[in-house]
Amino acid sequence: MTWFRNILQITSFKSSFNQKHTYPSSQIIYTTRFFIRNFTSESFQTTPSPSSSPSVSNTITSxxxxxxxxxxxxxxxxxxxxxxxxxxxxxxxxxxxxxxxxxxxxxxxxxxxxxxxxxxxxxxxxxxxxxxxxxxxxxxxxxxxxxxxxxxxxxxxxxxxxxxxxxxxxxxxxxxxxxxxxxxxxxxxxEASTFGIKGVKEHAIFLREVSHAQEIRRKLLLNLMLSDVPGISKEEKSRLLHCVVIGGGPTGVEFSGELSDFIKKDVHERYAHVKDYIHVTLIEANEILSSFDVRLREYATKQLTKSGVRLVHGVVKEVQPQKIILNDGTEVPYGLLVWSTGVGxxxxxxxxxxxxxxxxxxxxxxxxxxxxxxxxxxxxxxxxxxxxxxxxxxxxx
Amino acid sequence: MTWFRNILQITSFKSSFNQKHTYPSSQIIYTTRFFIRNFTSESFQTTPSPSSSPSVSNTITSxxxxxxxxxxxxxxxxxxxxxxxxxxxxxxxxxxxxxxxxxxxxxxxxxxxxxxxxxxxxxxxxxxxxxxxxxxxxxxxxxxxxxxxxxxxxxxxxxxxxxxxxxxxxxxxxxxxxxxxxxxxxxxxxEASTFGIKGVKEHAIFLREVSHAQEIRRKLLLNLMLSDVPGISKEEKSRLLHCVVIGGGPTGVEFSGELSDFIKKDVHERYAHVKDYIHVTLIEANEILSSFDVRLREYATKQLTKSGVRLVHGVVKEVQPQKIILNDGTEVPYGLLVWSTGVGxxxxxxxxxxxxxxxxxxxxxxxxxxxxxxxxxxxxxxxxxxxxxxxxxxxxx
Known part of the structure; x- marks a missing residue:
């Protein structure tokens, strides 16, 4: 009758569906739990949008x-x-x-x-x-x-x-x-400032939310793997693995430093086939860390340069899917573009x-x-x- | 001249773009690094798709x-x-x-x-x-x-x-x-078996990849938060927080158990406003863990029932966006649907x-x-x- 007792637990849906269960206190030891919602960083909107849900009392009076x-x-x-x-x-x-x-x-x-x-x-x-x-x-x-x-x-x-x-x-x-x-x-x-520059919202990644950081990591690893595929030209490898950071504020400088550490340590160990193609460029219209003390600016400049980050003075005019165009007409091909030019x-x-x-x-x-x-x-x-x-x-x- | 030295590092893009840098060995201590690519679990495809990339030598001979x-x-x-x-x-x-x-x-x-x-x-x-x-x-x-x-x-x-x-x-x-x-x-x-049942691929989530687990967590938390919004009817709350698992194999049973533990511990602590609305139902056409020894089946059945999981005997006929229709015509509203009925x-x-x-x-x-x-x-x-x-x-x- 073991079989029968077992089957008895599998009641028909209709009879069990409205049944209430009590939850005994758990004896299980839990590991750390932590929940992060990865919403896109939708900003507060102002234009109301119509909505409907027949099963929900959805009037604005609720x-x-x-x-x-x-x-x-x-x-x-x-x-x-x-x-x-x-x-x-x-x-x-x-x-x-x-x-x-x-x-x-x-x-x-x-x-x-x-x-x-x-x-x-x-x-x-x-x-x-x-x-x-x-x-x-x-x-x-x-x-x-x-x-x-x-x-x-x-x-x-x-x-x-x-x-x-x-x-x-x-x-x-x-x-x-x-x-x-x-x-x-x-x-x-x-909100992140784009100064109305064409293509920024479409092709660049900001760095203000966890979802942005996830997208940057995803794209960086994807480019590392794609650049290793047979038949990719050297130019395309260099483009895919060119990480460009726009904005020399604290976020841009910090991210550039992290990226160069990542290249020195992880890329050399785990993506050895393409390690010579990856580079980081930081583009800033003025000085990096301009609101900081001059000694800090000097130190940051020295450390970044030592780490292999190219510091470039330039103003972005337009962002296209695979390249940036600067005000002086220079074209900068990129595989990853991070935009960090302050907020408005x-x-x-x-x-x-x-x-x-x-x-x-x-x-x-x-x-x-x-x-x-x-x-x-x-x-x-x-x-x-x-x-x-x-x-x-x-x-x- | 500090200012001047500082500016000197910010060279023009053209002169620095082709410059090579050496990477000194890092002295920084790294915390654990671990990279997971969250690709969608695209299966191996068989129909070739045309592709083009002007900058890539993209012939099939490469x-x-x-x-x-x-x-x-x-x-x-x-x-x-x-x-x-x-x-x-x-x-x-x-x-x-x-x-x-x-x-x-x-x-x-x-x-x-x-x-x-x-x-x-x-x-x-x-x-x-x-x-x-x-x-x-x-x-x-x-x-x-x-x-x-x-x-x-x-x-x-x-x-x-x-x-x-x-x-x-x-x-x-x-x-x-x-x-x-x-x-x-x-x-x-x-690949996950759907037995050709309409709506499974569109509305259910499988549990075979990390991306599936992420999607389940995302949806579970989203539903917990949405069900707390003012104006939501009791029926809609119950639907949003009804987690249905199809398939009583090891994966379905394990997931149902984890979910009931989550409800007992975390939902009661962190989502106390809606804790009485959340339920788990496991639907299986035959017996749960049918390939296991009868004592294990009995034990699993007892534990799941004790944890508040409703075990239901039924065969799914169709999956719609907010409800499942069983072969006997029963309609089962759901907020989260996990499909785990084996592979083909x-x-x-x-x-x-x-x-x-x-x-x-x-x-x-x-x-x-x-x-x-x-x-x-x-x-x-x-x-x-x-x-x-x-x-x-x-x-x-």
Whole structure:
């Protein structure tokens, strides 16, 4: 009857489908678990898109209603970067409910992102889930993380409109909802600057998100393998293995250094057939690390040159699929192109009606601390300030 | 003059572009480096596709010519699975040159793949680069790894035709080349069986490659986050968080167990808002683990049921984007669908003209050892044999 007992467990679908099961506490020892969502770094959008989902109550009236007097005030944080995460970590969740709205469910430790492109660090080492930064978001009844883009702010009604990020899933259409806020913190970050140069968005890879680092690693390894295939000309090998970095700021310099270390160590060991073809070029319009002290600039220049990175003075005019064209007409063939020329205001910030500087950034005046949360309603955060900037006070950030 | 010295390093592009640099030996201590290419698990294809690349000598005549009498004989291995990797690891590279052709640059430790879907293990823990399994491939002058699909075998000329895998890179068209072999080892593996059921390839996820595990993890986390959004009905939450596994073999059972552990531990801790909506259902047409001893089957059934996995007896008729239809007409809504119903012969194997059994697999007779490499020219490898099967001897594998 062993067979029969065994079969009994395999009940028919209809009878078991609505059955509830209890989950006994697990005795299994878990290894470290860490979850990173690899969303494309979609920025906050401003134009609402129509959505439909028959099985979902998808009217814009659905969402989180205004808090009642006997409830904790709700702090809504837009963004999951340095500033937003620092704020959420420091918030007293006995006093406030926290709602984070972001298209990314983790914070990225950006200074080490360049190291992940070549495997010095693993991707998971530079990302921290929001739920671990502020655990109340995972468990407290009034605190949430919503994987969504903010589509608009209604400062009169004290509410924001959001649309879910469905990451290209065909079976889940995006849908809209609103969130009423008591305090709104805008920490949605900036966007990579392309200066309107043709072809940058299509052919270059930025270095601001984990997904960018993954794409760089993927392309680098693909090019290393493709260049080893029989019949590839020397010119094509050199092109495939020419890694070009545009922008001599901290990110570009750090990445160039990591890449040259990778070449010296890993390429020579593991891709010995093509090791003489791979090169790194860093193109900068002015000086590298121009905002740093001159001794640091000198040191970086010396180290990069010593490592085999070619430092080139030039301004990019256009980016084509296999080559860059500089302002002086020089053509630079490339296999991997990383674009790191600083940031500018995002489309979301540009589209909001709150006061902005001529450059399109918010105008603020004084820098408050987290305690100022009591006095104001809307706050802006910048990643290197680590403090709250109350709305409408005159200082461009 | 510090400024001037600094600028001097930033030479104009033209003068520095052809300059050679030497790479001094690095003093930097490296953390563990490990590279996994996340190609989609493209199987070996048989229909050649036209390709063009103006800068590449891309005629089918390019490739590796036949070895000369004073050169080491060339062993060409098709595939980078268990069998191919075991062979390459054991080959004496003082006697043979090794050339591996595969669309995947790593071997996957498949028994632990299910654990990576929920983060019990990291993806890199179940993948080993080919260059580490057989280091000669990275360094020896006549040994190579080619990231390519085999498109055909010419047994008369002793050569194979290949096409590079470019992984969707727009700037690198695929190109063709040929490889002459002295010994050819066919270890290209099988393909996931769908039994021709409509919608499986479009909507279900297999569990045979690292990229599949990544897609499962991505979708699981996406559904967990989407189900927490305000305005989602209870039915939609239940659908999004219903994980259905088709096939009660070792992979399906292992994955169901991992998933239920994940729910008990991580979902209850980190996604507490939706923890009551997530369920796992395992659908099997016969018995789970049918090829195992009855005591093992009983134990697995008991453990799965105890963990909250619903075991369902049923045959899938059709898969739609949000629901499965069983043969008895039952509709099973799902948010995540994992398909694990065994394997069948690949298109590549079907298209070759070597003798096959009625089921489409190769016919072989005796099982040789690696030493038989001296006697035969073409060999077939199956992952659970770990030995060479000389061509044309009558035993279906």
């Amino acid at each position: 969402g989180l209603e205004p808090t009642k007097p006997n409830e904790k005030p709700r702090v809504v944080v837009l963004g999951s970067g340095w500033a937003g995460c620092r704020l959420m970590k420091g918030l007293d969740t006995n006093i406030y409910d926290v709602v984070c709205v972001s298209p990314r469910n983790h914070m990225v430790f950006t200074p080490l992102l360049a190291s992940t492109c070549v495997g010095t660090l693993e991707f998971r080492s530079v990302a921290e889930p929001i739920g671990r930064i502020q655990p109340a978001i995972s468990t407290a009844p009034g605190s949430y993380f919503f994987l969504a883009n903010c589509k608009g702010i209604d400062t009169d009604k004290h509410e924001i409109k959001c649309e879910t990020v469905t990451d290209g899933a065909d079976s889940v259409p995006p849908w809209n909802f609103k969130i009423a806020y008591d305090k709104l913190v805008i920490a949605s970050g900036a 205001p995002s489309n979301f910030i540009k589209a909001t009606e709150l006061p902005k500087s001529p450059g399109g950034r918010y105008i603020l005046h004084s820098i408050g601390l987290v305690t100022t949360l009591k006095l104001h309603t809307i706050f802006f955060l910048k990643c290197n300030v680590h403090a709250l900037l109350p709305h409408k006070e005159g200082l461009p950030i | 490739g590796l010519e036949p070895t000369k009498p004073n050169e080491k004989p060339r062993v060409v291995v098709l595939g980078s699975g268990w069998a191919g990797c075991r062979l390459m690891k054991g080959l004496d590279t003082n006697i043979y040159d090794v050339v591996c052709v595969s669309p995947r640059n790593h071997m996957v430790f498949t028994p632990l793949l299910a654990s990576t879907c929920v983060g019990t293990l990291e993806f890199r823990s179940v993948a080993e680069p080919i260059g580490r399994i057989q280091p000669a491939i990275s360094t020896a002058p006549g040994s190579y790894f080619f990231l390519a699909n085999c498109k055909g075998i010419d047994t008369d000329k002793h050569e194979i035709k290949c096409e590079t895998v470019t992984d969707g890179a727009d700037s690198v068209p695929p190109w063709n080349f040929k490889i002459a072999y002295d010994k050819l080892v066919i270890a290209s593996g099988a 012969p690949s298109n590549f194997i079907k298209a070759t003209e070597l003798p096959k059994s009625p089921g489409g697999r190769y016919i072989l007779h005796s099982i040789g050892l690696v030493t038989t490499l001296k006697l035969h020219t073409i060999f077939f490898l199956k992952c659970n044999v770990h030995a060479l099967l000389p061509h044309k001897e009558g035993l279906p594998i």
